[in-house]
Amino acid sequence: MAKPKKSAEKNTSTAQNVTDEMLKKTVSESDMQANTVSISEDDKHNHFDDVSKHFDLISPLDSTRINVKRYKHTDFAGHSYDYDAVVIGAGPAGEAAAMKIAKSGQKVAVIDPRKQVGGNCTHVGTIPSKALRQSVFNILSNRRDPVLNKSVDYNLIPLNKILTKARDVVRSQVDTHTRFYERNRIDLINGWASFKDCHTIVVDMNDGTQQEISFYKAIIAVGSRPYRPDFLEFEHPRVFDSDQILQMDYVISRIIIYGAGVIGCEYASIFTGLGYKVDLINTQNQLLSYLDDEISDALSHDFRQFGVLIRNNEEIDRLETFDDCVILHLKSGKKIKSDALLWCNGRSGNTDSLNLSGIGLEANKRGQLSVNEFYQTSVDNIYAAGDVIGWPSLASAAYDQGRYAAAHMVGDENAMPVRSVPTGIYTIPEISSIGKNEKELTEEKIPYEVGQAFFKHLARAQIVGERSGVLKILFHRETLQILGIHCYGNQASEIIHIGQAVMLLGGTLEYFVNTTFNYPTMAEAYRVAALNGLNRVF
Ligand SMILES: Cc1cc2nc3c(=O)[nH]c(=O)nc-3n(C[C@H](O)[C@H](O)[C@H](O)COP(=O)(O)OP(=O)(O)OC[C@H]3O[C@@H](n4cnc5c(N)ncnc54)[C@H](O)[C@@H]3O)c2cc1C
Numbered sequence: 301m302a303k304p305k306k307s308a309e310k311n312t313s314t315a316q317n318v319t320d321e322m323l324k325k326t327v328s329e330s331d332m333q334a335n336t337v338s339i340s341e342d343d344k345h346n347h348f349d350d351v352s353k354h355f356d357l358i359s360p361l362d363s364t365r366i367n368v369k370r371y372k373h374t375d376f377a378g379h380s381y382d383y384d385a386v387v388i389g390a391g392p393a394g395e396a397a398a399m400k401i402a403k404s405g406q407k408v409a410v411i412d413p414r415k416q417v418g419g420n421c422t423h424v425g426t427i428p429s430k431a432l433r434q435s436v437f438n439i440l441s442n443r444r445d446p447v448l449n450k451s452v453d454y455n456l457i458p459l460n461k462i463l464t465k466a467r468d469v470v471r472s473q474v475d476t477h478t479r480f481y482e483r484n485r486i487d488l489i490n491g492w493a494s495f496k497d498c499h500t501i502v503v504d505m506n507d508g509t510q511q512e513i514s515f516y517k518a519i520i521a522v523g524s525r526p527y528r529p530d531f532l533e534f535e536h537p538r539v540f541d542s543d544q545i546l547q548m549d550y551v552i553s554r555i556i557i558y559g560a561g562v563i564g565c566e567y568a569s570i571f572t573g574l575g576y577k578v579d580l581i582n583t584q585n586q587l588l589s590y591l592d593d594e595i596s597d598a599l600s601h602d603f604r605q606f607g608v609l610i611r612n613n614e615e616i617d618r619l620e621t622f623d624d625c626v627i628l629h630l631k632s633g634k635k636i637k638s639d640a641l642l643w644c645n646g647r648s649g650n651t652d653s654l655n656l657s658g659i660g661l662e663a664n665k666r667g668q669l670s671v672n673e674f675y676q677t678s679v680d681n682i683y684a685a686g687d688v689i690g691w692p693s694l695a696s697a698a699y700d701q702g703r704y705a706a707a708h709m710v711g712d713e714n715a716m717p718v719r720s721v722p723t724g725i726y727t728i729p730e731i732s733s734i735g736k737n738e739k740e741l742t743e744e745k746i747p748y749e750v751g752q753a754f755f756k757h758l759a760r761a762q763i764v765g766e767r768s769g770v771l772k773i774l775f776h777r778e779t780l781q782i783l784g785i786h787c788y789g790n791q792a793s794e795i796i797h798i799g800q801a802v803m804l805l806g807g808t809l810e811y812f813v814n815t816t817f818n819y820p821t822m823a824e825a826y827r828v829a830a831l832n833g834l835n836r837v838f
Pocket residue numbers: 388389390391392393394411412413414418419420421422424425426427429430491492493494521522523524542563650653654685686687688693694695696697698724726
């Protein structure tokens with residue numbers, strides 16, 4: 301077995317040298333080869349005091365953990381701050397930023413009012429909705445199975461019952477991420493942060509006290525929350541936003557989803573999968589209009605097949621609420637009666653309680669902050685990342701933005717900026733894309749061609765029983781450069797990454813033709829689509 305690379309080798313700090321010496325002394329080459337570490341009890345207690353609760357920090361199999369070290373407390377031109385950096389918000393953006401800062405040897409604290417880390421992403425956004433979606437997907441698969449469909453009554457399963465699995469996933473995610481903070485010795489402070497000035501934060505602690513913390517630099521990673529128009533009663537038991545829906549504890553058979561963005565479409569899949577009648581109110585003329593037209597059409601088609609009633613170009617006039625139902629009045633004059641309403645129309649950045657004016661910053665009307673290419677706000681020691689800066693408002697992007705902002709903060713010039721973020725929409729079936737779509741390429745007058753593979757023809761899709769779907773590769777008809785990849789169907793969000801790698805590494809369509817794919821796989825769709833595309837080139 302090759303000797304594991306130790307990233308700690310780069311480090312020259314005294315504390316780190318001590319740790320490296322200790323490692324050399326205690327972890328012999330043969331131990332490494334045998335995948336074991338022998339550390340004497342004395343060494344553990346005398347020399348690894350600061351990491352003694354986490355012996356896995358010194359596993360030779362994970363070089364990144366070895367890099368965790370005593371931070372040096374920096375003196376900034378005569379000023380000494382409590383922290384080199386403070387991160388506000390423990391979601392993906394905050395976590396990635398904090399990890400990067402800690403790994404760079406700086407002292408960092410993360411402030412979040414939730415006792416459990418993970419942010420809205422883990423507690424009310426990505427994780428519970430994706431776990432819920434998986435449970436519904438399993439129910440749909442079982443329903444289709446001639447043996448399994450007799451064993452359970454699938455009629456109207458209450459949402460809170462299905463959410464049991466999601467709660468387990470949330471717990472596991474919290475455990476995993478809590479350990480990241482512990483191992484990297486990041487201080488977690490429970491409370492609401494607001495700025496006193498450009499180097500001081502006041503934290504309203506959960507125990508009712510206040511704490512002032514001084515910092516050299518800060519990252520605002522406070523995320524977003526559902527936008528709530530004043531005219532809707534979100535306290536009413538039949539009116540929900542996407543955070544509250546996870547608490548729904550009664551059985552319904554019909555629901556109105558207002559807003560057909562990503563959240564609305566994903567929940568439309570979830571509720572139809574559970575057997576509810578769904579009215580999906582779209583304020584636009586097409587579902588998810590930024591997608592490839594054919595995929596947007598396919599989604600509408602499949603939604604209708606599953607019983608979703610899509611109403612395009614509509615706008616709410618008012619909502620009447622009753623003990624046993626709601627009635628939605630649309631500006632077009634239509635009235636829709638249902639058991640409940642799920643409001644999915646927009647999100648706002650959580651900036652209102654930060655006292656931004658105290659540091660000379662101002663958020664836009666959606667509570668979002670503007671940043672430069674390094675994620676610095678107009679106050680240069682204050683950065684912002686994640687949903688609070690708006691588009692693309694994805695956990696995937698938030699994580700990379702947080703890491704990149706922190707890299708700039710600590711002076712790491714090797715970090716790659718966040719570019720080319722793929723779309724992954726977890727409707728049933730999934731949608732995923734990267735690069736340009738046909739509309740954009742046509743507008744830009746780029747001579748492209750299309751290669752398609754329909755899932756119904758693929759052996760793997762037939763075996764799995766998920767035949768609906770298509771993979772489209774858009775490529776330059778002269779250079780065969782890949783310009784965009786669009787996928788609709790089971791596992792689309794995974795499948796896209798094969799094309800993403802080839803595309804970003806500068807491969808052409810020929811890669812897919814000249815490469816042998818496992819058979820049967822969904823990845824084979826790339827070969828089928830590439831051949832289909834090449835046949836159109838003359
Ligand atoms: C229903 C739903 C499904 C989603 N599905 C996906 C998906 O499948 N894939 C995907 O990539 N993205 C998805 N997203 C988007 C994703 O959840 C967000 O992009 C992501 O959570 C943003 O991360 P963040 O770190 O910016 O902030 P958040 O996750 O919002 O976390 C921000 C944290 O800051 C804390 N905070 C707020 N104000 C303060 C303050 N004043 N002081 C201290 N702390 C504060 C909050 O308590 C919170 O813990 C989904 C979102 C929703 C709502």
